[in-house]
Amino acid sequence: MTGREFDTFSGDHGLDHEEALSFETGAPDRCGVDLPRPEGLPARLGGLERTAPIGLAGLSEPQTVRHFTRLSRQNYAIDLGLYPLGSCTMKHNPRLNEKVAALEGFADLHPLQPASTVQGALALIDSLAHWLKVLTGMPAVAMAPKAGAHGELCGMMAIRAAHEAAGDARQRVLVPESAHGTNPATAALCGYGVEAVPAGARGRVDLAAFGDKLGPDVAAVMVTNPNTCGLFEPDVAELARLAHDAGAYFYCDGANFNAIVGRVRPGDLGIDAMHINLHKTFSTPHGGGGPGAGPVVLSQALADFAPPPFIVHDQAGLRLDESARGGFGRMAAFHGQMGMFVRALAYMMSHGADGLRQAAEDAVLAANYVLAELKDDMTASFPGPCMHEALFDDRFLKDSGVSTLDFAKAMIDEGYHPMTIYFPLVVHGAMLIEPTESESKAELDAFIAALRSLARAAKAGARARFTEAPQYAPRRRLDETVAARRPVLRWEKER
Amino acid sequence: MSNLRFSKDHEWIRLDGATGTVGITDYAQNALGDVVFVEPPEAGRELNRGDEAGVIESVKAASEVYAPVGGTVIAGNEALAENPALVNADPLGEGWIFTITLSDPGELDGLMDEAAYQSYVEGLA
């Protein structure tokens, strides 16, 4: 192949550097910050001084920069390539957003400053809230939740509070089989029992089964739309009507809002509450797993039960009302993920109403293009068209000895992060691809070509390429069994 | 092994008088994959048939262990704390999960014998 038969002396390879733990290369007394010498005043700590060694390791500034720079180079990222994770909406994270979030007039604001000193911040939150309400066609929005799942909890708690205020406490929540596991977990946290509604042949909620399961003790239905198979629920308005007729609320999981933003308003479909993932639809960066932000748009009925704080306009300007106001209570300290609000608003203003609509169209176009180009070599779970993501399953790998997992790992060698795998559970060996609107046609074509080649290779019997993958990543496959059987969750000094 | 019975949830129970030893079957351990953790029920706990007795975790899944019959738990298998892989290696032997004193031996009639369980498993494929 390449003739590279030797191993290097250093263990590093060109631009690929191994990097030990800071605890192994650093020391407690090494420091990368210059601090003035303390005066040596007698302490007023009530005799509770911390004297025993803590064990923390320090590095100088150059070593710290090198340490984390080397670590960063062991990560895949949107900035490096197409990131086809279904339902995650891995679109480009604009750098303008980072610039504005770092402005001192936002970054250095303390949450408990007097309102007169933060009029700009309050105006920004109010403005973002306005954009969210107009885009969704809903009259109210709770800005406090810290992430999508937190927003879901907020919406469901508002629903429970609304039922209790009406003297009509109910016990059950209906959740489609295809739903993300967060949905039933959230319902359980609200004290509800969860009942699954089956999906029909086309991956959508079975309307008849849905109607059968409704009853006077169903508090809410939680529906993802577009759903986790990447399909719009054409009966969504009917689902909402049936739910309302039975006295239940309609919660919409807004994870897939990117497919319809600017084209369809969930409020027009009859929803009562929907969380929005600012880190999905509105481009705030994923940061290796967070932070997110999950504001929840609410119907007028549920708005009365929203958590504090509330932005109030009066003669003096804007202020925060931090009282509970008859809602179910506070969701977290302070006022929400301001840093993400700034970024999301910059994104929205940059795109504008026309750009947001175009983004949704391009996202749907890209997913359908991938679906059309790959459905002959891979198995599309449902005949098209899809929304912003395309679902495949492992039928095309039958008898090849290659699993969905193996296929995904082989994508790593091709230079791509794998798509979402084994979700949704309604098909076997699911592969959910969401390219987003940020990809050029050339990049889409390259991605399609790579997957097509892999699919053909698997069917032609090239097993090792898949079962031994990845070969070109910083690490080969890692032993997750050992990690779970004997968890080592921190560095310990060797004795 | 006429003292071995099976439930539809893939538990087995081996009887010795009024005492039963309970575990999961080979079919179940295979479906779970590498077992990483087992939480058996505590000694003295009262269980009804069908109650959640404990939990088995593998890397990608977690599964409840149900009580195939009702009774009082005698003990959990402490060897599993150090070596959960026993459930994979020897599910009907060293990988047993808990022992129980049966409250109603009549409940055994509701369980399958080995032949019936084998046909049941074949039907699932």
Next chain:
Amino acid sequence: MRYLPLDAQDRRAMLEAIGVASVDELFCDVPREAILDGPVDLPGHQGEQEVLRHLRDLAGRNLPTSAAPSFLGAGAYRHFIPASVEYLLSRGEFLTAYTPYQPEISQGTLQALFEFQTQTAMLTGMEVANASLYDGSTAAAEAVLMARRITRRKKIVLSGRLHPHYAQTIATMTRYTGENILAAPASIEGAEDLAGMIDDETACVVVQNPDFFGAVGDLSALAAAAHDQGALLIVVVTEALSLGAIRPPGDMGADIVAGEGQSFGNPLSYGGPYLGLFATRQRYVRQMPGRLVGQTVDADGRRGYVLTLSTREQHIRREKATSNICTNSGLCALAFCIHLTLLGEAGLRRLATLNHEAAITLAAAIDRLAGAEVVTKAFFNEFAVRLSRPAGAVVEALAARGVLAGVPAARLLPGAGQMETILLVAANETQTSEDRAALLAGLEEVLS
């Protein structure tokens, strides 16, 4: 549009490959009446300059803590963030990476989080920590739910000196899961008798150290009292830097520590995003919420890191999950990790000492003012002051003079007796003698 790479030609070619005439056909499952004919009633797209101008204008209508003498604490603390922290966070491989579900190409994130978990466990004096939660308040609520799972009991005892937002968050998260909360009333003076509130139905007692009023105390006796009854001690820490100066909760018998990590690496940002610190004893590790990074080896025997024990989480256990959390506060945890790596242990101790000394100096000066009395005896970098006038009005008056004087306790404890005149004042290493002089002059004028 600069973020949308497809042009008209691309779109035409893609539509042709799909076999439809227009993108509208791809929305065929959407009820016709629900599709909007045109863009919604919001402004059209704008270039960077216009967006920046608008947002700079909004930023300019605020008085940030970097532009005024500021003494605010109460759960969020201004500290200096070294330049390399911001720079390293901006690397695209960190900023634009997702959750490390494919560990082979996420070792950067995973190793940094492993270091973060180690730092958190060390700081709190506990055995194991997770990869962060949303913030301190939700971490405290998760700690209570965890104590509930472990003890199978329903009574929760809350100190009256817990940050009110944290107490409210705990109340919300347990509102529908059947817990019974006993909250001691908010009070500044005297000892709280929390031990007397614990019985054999108590799942946990939740206390904050330093508390909401800045007071530092020894929790060992309370830990013993809780353990005697089979209850767990949960300790909340809102100022993570305090762990560089005072004995950690782990040393005092805490079973779970729930804290706020904002003080390291993360700007105040008007309240978010922050990060929750969560640490506990090894024996409770499977009951921990949130993500956990574990060490392992790859197929070539090289050390590597993976997310582990994930069967507790919502995407697998669904309604039986330990919580419904999906995200950790990844980038904020990375910022914390980088900042602490730059400080090291010696730097951390020195920074903590500088904060404590700044507080001692400030408290002494405030105490000398007529109409102001420092109430907190032992503190780290924050203390409560009783004023001769309502603290809210004093703060407003000082704000008008361009000084951010502190947090009136009554803002978070409205209606709690005697809180009207209490001002919470925080010191930190960014304050200069001019800042202190401005505060003292302002207070002197307003209190006379």
